[in-house]
Amino acid sequence: MFRYLVGRLVSAVGVIILVSLLVFTIIRLIPGDPITILLGENLTDEARDRLVKEWGLDDSIIVQYLRWAGHMLTGDFGASIRTQDAVAGLLVDRIPATVSLAALSLTIAVLIGVPSGVIAAYRANSAFDGMAMLTAMLGLCIPSFWLSLLLILLFSIKLNWLPVSGYVSPTESISGWIQHLILPALALGAGLAASISRMTRSAMLDALSQDYVRTARAKGLTERTALFAHALRNAMLPIITVIGLQLGFLLGGAIVVEEVFAMPGIGRLLIFGISNRDYPLIQGVVMIFAVSFIVINLLVDLLYSVFDPRVRYS
Amino acid sequence: MASPSLRVSRPATTGLAPKDKPSWWRTQWRFWIRNRIALIGLVIVLLVVLTAVFAPLIAPYDPYERDIRNRIAAPTAAHILGTDELGRDTFSRIVYGARISLMVGLVSVGIATLVGAPLGMIAGYSQGRFDSLIMRFMDAVLSFPEIVLAIAILAILGPSAFNAMIAIGIVYIPIFARTIRAPAIAESNREYVEAARASGATGWQILFRHVAPNTMSILIVRMSTSLSYAILAEASLSFLGLSASPPTATWGRMLKDGQSYMQQAPWVAIFPGLAIAITVLAFNLLGDGLRDAFDPRARKRIGG
Numbered sequence: 001m002f003r004y005l006v007g008r009l010v011s012a013v014g015v016i017i018l019v020s021l022l023v024f025t026i027i028r029l030i031p032g033d034p035i036t037i038l039l040g041e042n043l044t045d046e047a048r049d050r051l052v053k054e055w056g057l058d059d060s061i062i063v064q065y066l067r068w069a070g071h072m073l074t075g076d077f078g079a080s081i082r083t084q085d086a087v088a089g090l091l092v093d094r095i096p097a098t099v100s101l102a103a104l105s106l107t108i109a110v111l112i113g114v115p116s117g118v119i120a121a122y123r124a125n126s127a128f129d130g131m132a133m134l135t136a137m138l139g140l141c142i143p144s145f146w147l148s149l150l151l152i153l154l155f156s157i158k159l160n161w162l163p164v165s166g167y168v169s170p171t172e173s174i175s176g177w178i179q180h181l182i183l184p185a186l187a188l189g190a191g192l193a194a195s196i197s198r199m200t201r202s203a204m205l206d207a208l209s210q211d212y213v214r215t216a217r218a219k220g221l222t223e224r225t226a227l228f229a230h231a232l233r234n235a236m237l238p239i240i241t242v243i244g245l246q247l248g249f250l251l252g253g254a255i256v257v258e259e260v261f262a263m264p265g266i267g268r269l270l271i272f273g274i275s276n277r278d279y280p281l282i283q284g285v286v287m288i289f290a291v292s293f294i295v296i297n298l299l300v301d302l303l304y305s306v307f308d309p310r311v312r313y314s
Numbered sequence: 315m316a317s318p319s320l321r322v323s324r325p326a327t328t329g330l331a332p333k334d335k336p337s338w339w340r341t342q343w344r345f346w347i348r349n350r351i352a353l354i355g356l357v358i359v360l361l362v363v364l365t366a367v368f369a370p371l372i373a374p375y376d377p378y379e380r381d382i383r384n385r386i387a388a389p390t391a392a393h394i395l396g397t398d399e400l401g402r403d404t405f406s407r408i409v410y411g412a413r414i415s416l417m418v419g420l421v422s423v424g425i426a427t428l429v430g431a432p433l434g435m436i437a438g439y440s441q442g443r444f445d446s447l448i449m450r451f452m453d454a455v456l457s458f459p460e461i462v463l464a465i466a467i468l469a470i471l472g473p474s475a476f477n478a479m480i481a482i483g484i485v486y487i488p489i490f491a492r493t494i495r496a497p498a499i500a501e502s503n504r505e506y507v508e509a510a511r512a513s514g515a516t517g518w519q520i521l522f523r524h525v526a527p528n529t530m531s532i533l534i535v536r537m538s539t540s541l542s543y544a545i546l547a548e549a550s551l552s553f554l555g556l557s558a559s560p561p562t563a564t565w566g567r568m569l570k571d572g573q574s575y576m577q578q579a580p581w582v583a584i585f586p587g588l589a590i591a592i593t594v595l596a597f598n599l600l601g602d603g604l605r606d607a608f609d610p611r612a613r614k615r616i617g618g
Contacts, residue, residue, distance in 0.1 A: 018454045023466075141595040143546055145553050146569060146587030153580050252461030256550050260573065270462075271554055274469045282469050289462045 005302075012298050019290045020072065023283050024065050072287065078280035080273075087284040091266060095288075097167045098265035100177070101257065102250050104185035106243075109192035114239065116193075117200025118232060124205060132197060139194030144253050148187040148260040155183060165262040184261045188253050192246050199242040203235035210234070237304060244300030248293045345607065352603020355538075358596035366412040373406035377563045386579040396581040399571065404582060407563040408589050414564045415593060418479050418548040418557070419541045425483025426540065430490025431533060437491065438498025439521055449495070452488035460485045461550060468556045475558035482547050486540055493536045497529045531608040535601050542597035549590045565590045 052058060059067075071078070077087035116136075120129040156164040162183055168176035207213060208231050216226040255267030262268070266285050273281035346353045365372055375393075381401035389396040395404040433452075437445040455463070467481035501507060502525060510520050551557045552566030560567065565586040572582030 015454055019458070137595065137598065138591075141542070141546075141598055142591045143549050143553075143566075143587065143594075145550065145566075146583075146590060149569060149573060149576065149583040149587065153576060153583060157577050157580075248459035248462075252459040255461060255465065256553060259554060270465065274465065274473075274556070279469075282466070286462065286466050290458055293459055 008298060008301060012294050015294055016291055017069075019294075020069055020287065021065070023286050023290070024068055077284035077287075080278050080281045082272075082276040082278045082281070087280050090269060090281065091284055091288055094264055094266045094269050096169065097263050098251075098254055098258065098267060100167075100170070100181055101184055101188065101254055101263065101265060102247075104181050105189035105192065105250060105254075106247070108185055108189035109196055110243070112189070112193040113196025114200050117197040117239075118204055118227070120197070120201045121204030121208060122227065124201075129201075133201070136194040136197045139190045139197075142190065143256075144187050144191060145256045145260050147190055148184065148257055151183045151187055152260075165260075167261075167263045167265075180261075180263075184257045184263060187260075188250065188257045191253065192243075192250060195242055195246050196239065200235065200239050203238040204231060207231040207235040240300060240303055244297055247296045247300075251289055251293060349603045349607040351599050352607060355596045355598070355600030355603055358592065359600055362412055362593050362596065363416065365409055366416045369409045369413055373403070373409040375403035375406040377402060377407045377410040378561050379403075386575050386582065388579070389581055395585045396579065398568070398579075398582050399575050404568075404585055407568060408565065408586055410563045411565045411568065411586065411589065412593070414475055414552075414558055414562065415545050415548060415590070418475060418482065419545040419597075421479040422482035422486065422544045422548075423537055423540050425480065426486030426490045427533070427537060429483075430487040431494045431529075433487070434491035434494030435498045435521060435525060435529065438495040439502045439517070439525055441499060441502070445495075448491065452491050455485075455488045458485075461547060464547060464551060465554070465556065468551065473551075473556040473559070475552075475562070475564075478548055478551050478557040481551075482544050485547075486544065489540065490533075490536065493532060494529050497532050498525055501525045501528045531604075535605045535608065538597055538601035538604060542594045542601065545597065546590070546594050 075088050077091065079085065080087055080090060083090070116132045120132040123129055152164055155162045163180055167180050170177040208227075210231075212234075213226055213231050216230045217223070221230075251267075254265060255270060257263075258265040258267040259271055266288060270282065270285040270289075272278070273285060346356065379402060381397065384393075384397050384401040386399055387393060387397045387401070393403050393405065395408065397403055398407070433448055437448045458466070463485050464478075464481040467484060468477055471477040471480065502520075507520055507524055510524055515523070548557055548564075549566035549569075552564040553570045555567070555570065557566065558564050560571075568586040569583060572579070572586070576583045
């Protein structure tokens, strides 16, 4: 277990280094030299010389990368060109909204996806199964931003129950926080709920046809125990895998949903960065996205052992 | 000259021999009638393709023609889906929008297939250092959430429909490499490949004559489902203002523009989304249906 853990950590760090190299080269791949792009209309010879010295652009590229990576490690992501604020500060301000959105979406998706998948498998080929799978198919095909607009049309404009856009911090008002999050979380969670439901159904169908479930039933265990303690427990593995894989989708989808609901999250910060050609900001946000995705995948791998003691990580 | 290896490869090419040609239509007919879900998907896909190709004939108005007196007008007989904030006909813009969606989808999936599938095939066939090198690199690319990667690439290239195709294409390369690698490994270990190797066929000959044809059905299924996700991705990017620039009609952009007028004109926020959902659903049904048809075991497991 320990050796597995170390190996897994080393490979995760390796991927993070690779990603940081990619992100570092982003700014160098842009046609034209970075200073002209960064300064834009503020370009003067003085400003140029100052920046070359400040960033050490006369050093070799390896030295530059190491310095940049070193700054990143200490939490120094540079300053935004557009707002002049520290990128790290901007990220810290924006992370709570995105994390709230992702967490609530995931909760909704699991609460809808797992039970509907279990029932669909248990009553395979019933009317419920058909309806659930049709809904899941639709859930996969409806773009989250369109679902957002439809939810706004119904719940905010027509019924006037929930706010159209914005975000309230939970430290300010818990009810305001929830009211602002419900629609975005539903819109973002729908697609994930659909994937989880489909995977749960197929994993459960597989588990229910196994000998150990027949044995469990034959030795007189209640149907409930056979279903949950035996079948579902074994079906959890592929379900967790799908959830882990889809978390990246959740992070990506958050960008779009935050844009629709004008939520102050890091996704919207990325779009702001791109439309203002604010490269330090873009680098910071992309790094955060990639690192969180890698860390999440690591955690998902470790979760396997909780649900399947047979996984010994040798 | 028919080499021994060609004869051993027959299992891969049955049904394509010249003498079977007259029955091609009937084979097709039988295949599609038996696979209703795929057929429904195929019919809708064909309708969308026809709409895109014959857009100038189908659209009742010029999609760029503004009619200031007729802004955000509700659906009427003249404008069956209403007009947008500049008085442009929504239906005509949706018809033209099909062109961008399909083109971005086809080109990006084309890029991903042409680069990813050969990489996966060679990696799977060689199963050596090349294999682990390629697959590690693919893992690193896959460690980005797909839309984040596409956005990062667009941040470098600059937003446009052309760059959106490239960005989505790059994002899907690892998926195709992975999809093809597994069956390529399986096929490479089959007896007929060993027989071909024993009869003196070179690695490339084995790859193209024997391994490639046997991964075709998996590739077709993957392409169909990827098309649906590529179209969805393009819609997201154009919603974020990172694909074709205005005034080009794209479904995602139409929704973005419509959002501000949603209260007075809900139709501008409904119909373009419906177009996206139907098209994505059609490619998904086609992909699911084909997968069930090619692999009957999957039908039992996943349900039809």
